[in-house]
Amino acid sequence: MLLVGKILLGAVGSVVAMGAVISSEGFVNVRVHETKPDGVHVHVIAPVLLMNVGLHFVPRRNLKDAAEQVRPWLPVIDAAVKGLKDSDDLQLVEVSGPDQHVKVATQGGYMVVDVTDPEDEVHVALPLSEIDRAVHEIAAAGPTL
Amino acid sequence: MRKFMQVGAVVSLLATAAFGAPAEKYLHVRVTSGSDKEVVSVNVPLSLAEKVIPAINHGKLNQGKVTIDNADMKDVDVRAILEAVKNSPDGDYVTIQGKDQDVRVAKSKGNLIVHVTDKSGGKEKSGQKVDVIIPMSVVNALVPSDKHEIDLVAAIHALSNSGEKLMVTVHDADDDVKVWVDAESGSTEPSAKE
Numbered sequence: 001m002l003l004v005g006k007i008l009l010g011a012v013g014s015v016v017a018m019g020a021v022i023s024s025e026g027f028v029n030v031r032v033h034e035t036k037p038d039g040v041h042v043h044v045i046a047p048v049l050l051m052n053v054g055l056h057f058v059p060r061r062n063l064k065d066a067a068e069q070v071r072p073w074l075p076v077i078d079a080a081v082k083g084l085k086d087s088d089d090l091q092l093v094e095v096s097g098p099d100q101h102v103k104v105a106t107q108g109g110y111m112v113v114d115v116t117d118p119e120d121e122v123h124v125a126l127p128l129s130e131i132d133r134a135v136h137e138i139a140a141a142g143p144t145l
Numbered sequence: 146m147r148k149f150m151q152v153g154a155v156v157s158l159l160a161t162a163a164f165g166a167p168a169e170k171y172l173h174v175r176v177t178s179g180s181d182k183e184v185v186s187v188n189v190p191l192s193l194a195e196k197v198i199p200a201i202n203h204g205k206l207n208q209g210k211v212t213i214d215n216a217d218m219k220d221v222d223v224r225a226i227l228e229a230v231k232n233s234p235d236g237d238y239v240t241i242q243g244k245d246q247d248v249r250v251a252k253s254k255g256n257l258i259v260h261v262t263d264k265s266g267g268k269e270k271s272g273q274k275v276d277v278i279i280p281m282s283v284v285n286a287l288v289p290s291d292k293h294e295i296d297l298v299a300a301i302h303a304l305s306n307s308g309e310k311l312m313v314t315v316h317d318a319d320d321d322v323k324v325w326v327d328a329e330s331g332s333t334e335p336s337a338k339e
Contacts, residue, residue: 072203079200083193088169090188090330097183 025049026110026127033121048130055134060141067142074139081132085109168328170305177321188330191305198297209298223288230257231281256310257284263317273317280307 025048032042095102100117115122174187199209239250247262263272286303313324
């Protein structure tokens with residue numbers, strides 16, 4: 001009985017530790033809600049670590065163009081992300097039209113984008129540190145200079 | 146006693162840093178356009194702009210400075226003009242009342258003021274109206290001693306040290322543009338400050 005308890009404790013400990021590692025870098029939160037009656041509702045909360053792993057599996061040739069375009073802007077993106085991390089929560093951009101509302105803000109270390117129009121509501125939240133890392137990952141996918 | 150004084154010195158240093166540090170300033174841009182009155186608001190902390198702009202090396206913008214060709218300047222010594230304006234008393238420097246345009250350039254309370262009213266559309270069609278109010282300290286920082294460049298970072302730094310200002314308004318039949326600086330992170334409509 002004692003042995004079973006130890007094994008169970010070990011298994012639970014491993015799951016908790018794995019969960020802690022996976023969630024240590026934060027989560028990506030994507031919510032899409034189509035407002036029409038039979039509209040689609042999608043809500044994904046995925047650990048950032050899985051996104052990083054997923055990016056590794058994207059064929060490099062598919063990222064080549066993006067890599068070439070993003071590479072010259074890496075210092076600017078680095079500076080912007082660092083500056084945003086150092087700043088308080090902030091509403092960076094807001095667009096309010098008669099039937100569309102877009103908000104881009106930073107909130108608790110996350111970049112949050114909300115788009116509302118008559119047909120859809122979209123909410124995306126991504127850790128700021130992950131934006132920098134993902135952009136560097138994409139830039140590294142291009143041909144070596 | 147010595148330890149007590151050391152702790153006191155550290156506490157006073159921290160207090161100075163906490164209370165003496167200038168509050169973060171934000172550059173706000175608000176554009177209201179079209180008959181449906183779509184509003185675009187952009188809010189950028191000046192400290193963020195100070196970090197990002199030097200990282201941009203593209204075209205004529207390098208290390209936060211924009212290079213100006215000699216041809217663009219047409220041998221005008223902007224620095225000398227600014228020095229003259231800086232040392233001159235407040236007043237209207239240029240007033241043009243033309244058929245198509247009214248222009249006024251003035252200096253008042255440490256600010257450079259430019260008003261332009263476009264009348265080319267006639268009375269029935271309201272023309273464009275541009276008002277610019279910029280602290281002289283910002284203008285001076287913008288044009289450093291080397292007359293062939295514009296120092297954006299120095300200007301932003303000067304802007305963050307100047308008071309809250311409604312800096313640019315552009316108004317025409319379709320659009321309204323407002324650019325201002327204050328210590329509010331949100332884009333609350335600015336009141337006329339000049």
